[in-house]
Structure formats: C-alpha cells, structure tokens
Amino acid sequence: MVGIEAVTVPTGSKPVYVVEIQQPRLTDESRLDEIREQILAIDKDATGVDILIDLSPVEFLSSAALGMLGMIHRKTWAAKGRLKLCGIRPEVLQVFQVTKLDSLFDIHDDRRQGLASF
Secondary structure (H helix, E strand, O other), rough: OOOOEEEEEEEEEEEEEEEOOOEEEEEHHHHHHHHHHHHHHHHOOOOEEEEEEOOOOEEOOOOHHHHHHHHHHHHHHHHOOOEEEEOOOOOHHHHHHOOHHHHHOOEEEEHHHHHHHH
C-alpha cells in the first residue's frame, strides 16, 4: 500500500474500516490516485461500508486532495456507506472551514470519537 494503513475495527453490528493517511503532505497527484484506489477498494464489493479516515499525520493537503476526499465521500454515500474523518490538525481543519467542506464531512476530534459516532 502507498500512504495508508487500513484496519478493521469491530463496532456494534458491523465493522468500521479505519484508514490512516500516513503522509504528512497530500499534494502528489499520482500518490492521491493510489490512495483513492486503495480506499475505494475497501467497499468495492459491498454496500453500506463504514469508513473512518484518520488524518492526524497530515500537515498539508492540496485542492486535489480535497477533491479526492469529496469523490470518496460521494462514492461511499452512493453505496449506502458512511465516511467520516478524524484527527484533523487545526491548520488543516481551517482549509475545510474556508472551503465549507466541514459541512459536507462528519468530522471528529480523534479516532475514539469517530468510531463512537458509527
């Protein structure tokens, strides 16, 4: 895998796939494509998959990275799944707020809160 670590966490009635983005800067479009493909592969053959993306290692993300997250959100929602974000640093959260994407995504302070929200 390039740039992510995905683990399955049992919560309630079904598992949540926790994806930790392990790159501090999300700017390289070829890496973003690989990350997107890996995340979308999680729910490729299933419907209603819950995914929590932990962005705590991320210090900077490009507009392309925001677009990638938006596309993953749309595809997950279309497959009747839920996508939530957690661990967003204040400087990165500011980007979500300026672009109004904080109203699109269900954002939680940390992984524990994100998992509890499912």
